[in-house]
Amino acid sequence: MSQILDMLEEQRKRLAPAFVFIDPFGPMGFPFRTVSRAMRNPHCEVFIRFNYTRLANTFLERSDMESRIDDLYGCKEWRRGREL
Secondary structure (H helix, E strand, C coil): CHHHHHHHHHCCCCCCCEEEEECCCCCCCCCHHHHHHHHCCCCEEEEECCCHHHHHHHHCCCHHHHHHHHHHHCCCHHHHHHHC
């Protein structure tokens, strides 16, 4: 997705009307900054499947994953949710 957005920016073009479906396996590979770039295009919608069970059971227990989850959400506020 980043490569496509880079190419469009270089050519000074916009993304065609698009519905972007994101179904990440985990907190890696699709940072929120990429989602944000896509959303800057008019007529673009993004649907992100959020599998909390997989995230909680697989990744939240590992402290080495925190920075990757930060990239996924584009912030650190998600960390407060652990207390719930």
